[in-house]
Amino acid sequence: MPRIDARVQESLRARIEEISSKIDLQKELLRKLERDKSVAQRQLNSVVDPMARLPLEISSEIFLQYLDLFSTAEERGARQLLLNICNTWTTIALSSPGLWSTIAIQFPGHPRGLPIVLPTWFERAANRPVSLFLYGDLSILNHPVSTIIWEHCGQLKDLEIVTDSSYHIDKADPIIINLFDDIDLSDDEDDEDMIPGLMPLLRTLKISSLIHERRFQIYEILHLLRRAPNLAECTFHHRYRFGNPGIAPGTLVLPSLRRLRFGATTLDISVNTRILDFLALPALQSLILPLQAECSQSLVSFLERSMPPLQELVLGMRENHLAYHFMREYLLLIPTLSRFDLWWPSQQSFLADFFAALVDSDSDPGSPSLLPNLRSLTIRTDFGRSPWLNFPRSSRFDIAESSWRTLLRAVSARRTKLHALRVFANPPPADVLAAFKELAEDGTVRVCIGVDESEFCAFGESRSQAM
Template sequence: MSSIQTLRARLEKISSEIVLQEKLLDQLRHEKTLAQRQLNAAVDPVARLPLEISSEIFLQCLAPFPEKRPAGDCAPLLLLNICSTWSAIALSTPRLWSAVAIDFYYPEALTQLLPTWLKRAGKHPLSISLRGDFHSHHIPTIVWLYREQLKELEIVHEEDDRGSHDSEDEGLGILDLFGNATPEPLPLLETLIFCNEAGYRGLPAPQILRLLRLAPNLVNYTHTNSFLKHFGIPSEKPMHSTLRTLTFGGRDNPPAPDEGILACLLFPALTDLAVDLHMPGCSIFAFLKQQPTPALRGLVLGMTDYDTPDSVELHECLHLIPSLMRFQMWYPMPHYLVHICTNLTDSSSFLPNLDTLSIHLSPFYDSDWDSVWGSLLRAVSTRRIELQIEIFEKPPEDILAAFAELAARGAKICIRSDSGEYYI
């Protein structure tokens, strides 16, 4: 055999040995993976728990809706990358995938992630948050595609820098929630949140009213800066029999005007209302008088406009809701506070069930604050209500000392600055 043939034979033998060793190496890697999984199962406390318990633990890792957006470093996607056992648990827990927040500025999330994500949720009720441009055809598509499973829906409209912002252009001035879709009932919807962050556009009011009627089991409705267009008060006001919480404005901010909604619907089950007193077309007094059974437990009033009811009308308004337990005021004028606190002190029939009085004091009113503090002290001392005050400047030391004495005798009092510094 020539030297060339010998070398070729040797190379073939070496190649065969390499193939054999690679097969052995793959087998060893596979056996190592199996052994590692068995070890993980043996030492991982989650893997040894019943699926119901481990699933519940995983659910506690979720951020609250609607803050949760798909991210690889957060649950539930993070849970898929720990080990096969955790991945199996996550994929076997539909509730982990029942809430999702989507930004339309990242279209891959819509085209790739969303269908897979919601498929993992199975038939579980869904919580969906959509952030982007109402003019995008994706918004009505998603809403109506999953309408029978929707339990919570948040829609946040943001400006699109690609178009003109000319307010005279009717096409840009009106947002269309339904698009080309045919609106159908939303049988499971309990929470609905609208937020419009583009001041040059507004929602057509008839669509809002229609959507409320399409959600017969709606419990919570939040309406923020939607700038409703073409609102007309109907001759016969429809009734929404399940709505309990109605909020105008964003969280941790002064309430906003109702923009005409309160003049168009009746809410016999309403227990909590947050609205600015400056209500075009319908005063808070008129709204409460028209309700079939006004049984409010919580009321948040914004008093940011001087064109608001006088203190006498507000007093008459509060007399209509003796059921009120929690009353919060944003930036009330000093004489409002004095009048309310005087009535609380002098009349046990005025807000007889009031438990908590919360006040956000404004720094802009130039008035005799001594009378305000004195009336608050007398009201708390007489009615033993819980008092929560947020203030821009630290109160006088003698006022703090008087409140501290009341607190020492058992009164629930909290006075803090807008930056979170606690004085009492």
């Protein structure tokens, strides 16, 4: 009996091995069929799917146009969708470096795998210049993430750093945003191994802190600027004050910077402009900033130090005690100015002095010429939306009749050069308005007068795009 059991067991084992072998064979056959099906499906897709029949350059451009439908914050999800449609679309997306040339990271909502994802993203961008946007509570910007960013800093074309989260903060103890993880910035600036390294591709930089409890170190910002020799455009929106300057930075010359803006709105006088004290910008063409009496002399010093070929100046002046002589000092330093946009305080004597100076500089050959190349002049006010002002709304847009007549004389004297005049105010007396209209109809200058653009009295055709 035991011998019979042994034979049965041996027979069953052999049978199981035979069946297992057949199963493995069938599995391999199934895998082959699956592969053949996949190949056939791809071949069918290449015949049926119009995207697959297009050259890669065209399909990539279509994908890029698709991304334009989304905001910067939404682009990440849109790219992920392109990867998940089919193998053909995945291949196109991964073969299109332009799709990966914008990186937007929201803190604290970034994924935990960001230290792994970021290098992959830069790798997919290949050698393309990259635009990097960092938003949110940047106080939690951790070491691995910042290290990866600065390791690839030579690839950056645009860099935007915006901190706008203020929760869980003791307001008596503001948090300093540290961009470089306690790196010693006192070392030799010419050291190629410094972090960040040189950023020869960087063209635009925006650094913004919208709340008092988040501050950047001014010397870190200057260090960042020093590593970007070809920077062309810069925006600073830092309310209240920067962190302790720390290292005395001296004067930093940026030979390529052409456009500099402070603040999101020209009238936000809480925006800190102190960084001007440390800069010389000999190529600057456009400057937009809110002006306070206390920084007027700093602006004069900056212009004397830079001697820029400034063409556009936009000033926000909300303090009534600002006198015209403050402004005259720096206007005389920028004779190249062709566009002047002034948000004026509600002090009538200020405008009267300014308009009179425009007349006098043309009539007195012995005095320095004020704005000899002016082509576009805009006088505007934002006080219509200022609830803390007590005088009636209609009077917030009034300009004294004598000032209107002085402005008319100034425009008449400059009619061969001035292309555009815009005044955001209630219209002048009828005879003055008629005189402006006559000037415009002579084809010398386009004139727009009104409380806002929807209510403009517009005369004449524009001779330039300065409007």
